[in-house]
Ligand SMILES: Nc1ncnc2c1ncn2[C@@H]1O[C@H](COP(=O)(O)OP(=O)(O)OP(=O)(O)O)[C@@H](O)[C@H]1O
């Protein structure tokens with residue numbers, strides 16, 4: 001048996017769109033990254049001496065995970081997908097970490113009123129070719145664009161590879177259209193460009209990738225190993241996102257009083273609002289009088305709208321605490337799924 005991987009190197013984007021989200025997620029999961037300054041490219045994790053964090057650009061992260069220098073890495077799904085064909089040893093462990101959402105889209109000048117759908121580009125690119133002109137597409141994602149255009153039967157175009165400020169290209173005459181990331185849509189709009197129908201090449205989010213042979217080795221450490229603990233913690237955090245652990249207490253119940261049914265009414269109301277894991281039971285206050293208590297998981301955004309109704313149904317106190325982890329016995333486990341995919345025996 002090979003020696004255990006030590007340190008476990010985790011690559012994290014050094015700045016930009018994907019940085020803060022992962023630091024926050026790791027912290028909530030109990031893995032607080034200790035980085036001396038934002039110019040420091042290495043860090044440790046408090047209480048986790050086996051982890052070594054390195055900070056890199058998202059593209060380099062895919063390459064270093066592929067090479068096995070980094071065992072785990074956080075990058076954008078867009079970046080991973082662009083390099084996937086040359087990174088067969090870099091496996092996706094968690095495809096969506098819950099932040100860094102954006103879309104890779106085909107955008108044309110607003111003035112092109114005849115082009116509303118990707119299908120229109122089939123004809124347009126053919127017309128360009130017939131007229132002896134080259135239809136130029138600026139992008140940072142040549143592999144994804146080629147694949148997408150092939151799927152739609154678009155063959156006559158020239159790719160212009162560029163790393164930034166692509167939105168300027170059509171107005172400067174560098175290209176005719178662009179394929180770039182967007183989230184709020186502001187940059188496209190401010191540069192008089194617009195997305196076209198059927199033009200979403202990829203929906204992307206921050207993802208966790210890993211070097212497949214290293215993942216297999218870490219998975220062999222089992223459910224108490226560092227990989228299982230990290231993935232379980234992330235699963236727990238992700239499952240708790242946006243949820244409150246709600247406690248509703250009612251009472252005291254006077255003998256013969258109709259409030260005895262209040263707990264059932266509150267449970268049924270919360271159930272209608274989408275609350276999960278509703279449980280209720282009898283409780284006694286400090287004077288020994290009976291009451292009821294109900295707990296549930298409820299979307300944070302729904303609590304405010306509920307509270308007056310809950311009082312009217314008989315609740316006397318409502319407490320909502322942000323859930324930090326939700327573990328459910330039968331919920332899908334990233335670690336178990338990964339172990340199965342890698343063919344590692346439990
Ligand atoms: N609105 C957005 N625009 C661009 N990228 C976004 C957006 N929202 C999330 N992202 C994600 O952030 C990644 C880019 O991050 P950032 O700009 O920090 O990196 P970069 O320095 O340009 O990296 P590299 O050039 O190495 O890919 C994208 O690949 C994408 O996954």
Ligand SMILES: O=P(O)(O)OC[C@H]1O[C@H](OP(=O)(O)OP(=O)(O)O)[C@H](O)[C@@H]1O
Nearest residue numbers: 164165180181182183184185186187188
């Ligand atoms: O839809 P929006 O919310 O406006 O976001 C989209 C913009 O954000 C990104 O640029 P970034 O800020 O990463 O700068 P870059 O050009 O250096 O990549 C992307 O390349 C777009 O230009």
